[in-house]
Amino acid sequence: MTRATYTISTQSQAFICEHCGTGVLPPEFGTSHRNHCPRCLWSRHVDLRTGDRMSVCRGLMEPIGVWVQHKNEWSLIHRCVKCGYIRTNRIAGDDNPELLMELAGRPLRHPAFPLAEYREHGTHCRQEGGPR
Numbered sequence: 001m002t003r004a005t006y007t008i009s010t011q012s013q014a015f016i017c018e019h020c021g022t023g024v025l026p027p028e029f030g031t032s033h034r035n036h037c038p039r040c041l042w043s044r045h046v047d048l049r050t051g052d053r054m055s056v057c058r059g060l061m062e063p064i065g066v067w068v069q070h071k072n073e074w075s076l077i078h079r080c081v082k083c084g085y086i087r088t089n090r091i092a093g094d095d096n097p098e099l100l101m102e103l104a105g106r107p108l109r110h111p112a113f114p115l116a117e118y119r120e121h122g123t124h125c126r127q128e129g130g131p132r
Contacts, residue, residue: 017042019060036063036076038094041103045080047087057083066091066103074100 014025017037024037036043043061048054059082066074067088075088076095091100 035089043078
């Protein structure tokens with residue numbers, strides 16, 4: 001049995017975003033490895049491991065959220081529209097700040113629980129059959 005040989009790419013290459021059509025150059029600042037479009041924040045499912053370019057899926061990766069890693073470093077959360085794979089990617093210094101803020105605020109605009117009931121019943125939401 002042989003181990004697969006992975007080649008990790010540490011150089012960003014220019015590409016055309018398949019979601020919005022923007023020509024994307026390697027970043028001048030921010031991250032050293034460009035993996036998403038700075039205009040629309042979409043990516044492509046090309047890696048099995050970061051930088052290996054070994055994925056056969058090649059589906060578009062939709063930006064579905066952001067999360068803050070250690071030391072306040074933001075990362076995008078992408079989900080492949082073809083296979084459902086979820087991956088995080090560090091943001092770059094030239095990423096669209098309005099879209100980043102829209103993604104960050106999405107959970108506040110669409111909460112996972114009914115806000116009306118929360119406001120109506122104080123700090124604890126009433127559940128069917130539960131205490132009042």
